[in-house]
Amino acid sequence: MRPDTATSRQPIGGPESYFIRNGYRSRDRVEYFLDETDDTVTWQPDVYPYAAARARELGRDVVIDIGCGRAGKLASLAAERSDWSYIGVDYGDNLVWCRDNHPFGEWIEVDLESAERLPIAPGLVRRSLVVCSDMIEHLVNPMPALSLIRGLLMEGSTAAVLSTPARECRSGYDAPGPPRNPSHVREWASDEFRALLQASGFDIRYAGLTRSDDASNGLSTQLLLVGAGATTGEKR
Template structure:
């Protein structure tokens, strides 16, 4: 077996990877393409399986896909987390949902009652690659799982399926700091106290981008120990 040297100081990317610092702020504007079109439907399926009615969206952007779920399923309670122009837009334009301003590179908790968290599933879709330090966001996911969230769905580009594993950055997208290959991202996720319940690929977009996005379902550590 070939040993791969991941660099914990680079969030388990291969040694020599060059991130983009700082990235451009990502303004979530509709350009006619739906990115990761199957992620939020998967979140809905998991919410139904676990009998949860709250969806907590970390890095919600302008929350188009999140609000679309509620339009079809009005019983859902939405909690969107973001900062800057995106969350300001949500507060000014969306008639449903609770919109919290939080920096995912700094927040250690969220102002949510335990009862709300205990009725939730969490989604963090196409977010971690935008963060200079993605560890606080992962810790926040673990904090939510520890307090009763049923599971968390995390998605991020798969560099090995797009630019190739040998591409050591920076990413082509100017708002991305880094993009993990699948083995790198698994090593990164495994460094946190959560159980990996599923690790695979999903569609990048609805315009022919292919299966080039990683989708991970995380559960509480207790399920890992029970398994």
């Protein structure tokens, strides 16, 4: 049975639930996601090409990947655009693997649930576009990571490309949770995630759906382009 993707009887939640509808159950904890696979499926195959196209349009030549994992898709982009600079941000075994196996890029280790800023030179930030691809759903507390991304935008990064599962396309708006994927803490419906981003100080420039993988070609992943919106006391 296909999930109902048209509507929900429940209103969007508030900040205490990260804007997910009432009744949804998130995981309290989740195991570290080790980014390794031996299958031939490419997950979110269109996110990095979309980000590269936006970087070209906006005249940026630095890509900052927040939650890069083992950076396989970033490596594919680097092979195509070797004249650009790449910064991967993650922690633990995934980041160690990047340092040991990728000859390109700068690899920065931070805990994305507690870090307050990233040690990236201001000149690089001002030349950059940020990518955060299907990482936010792995975090028990996503707010520090969103604050890091918005901080980069406030420091001069041109835009951020975000992706995360679209719950309404996978299990329905009113699915009780937790997600079927055991490494996901929670999954947002598209309207919930937009509300979270707007409340976190982002200006949404584009929001739509993209392929989850290149095997099924199903459009069940959210894809967004955001900038830093104004908050109280700031001028646009």
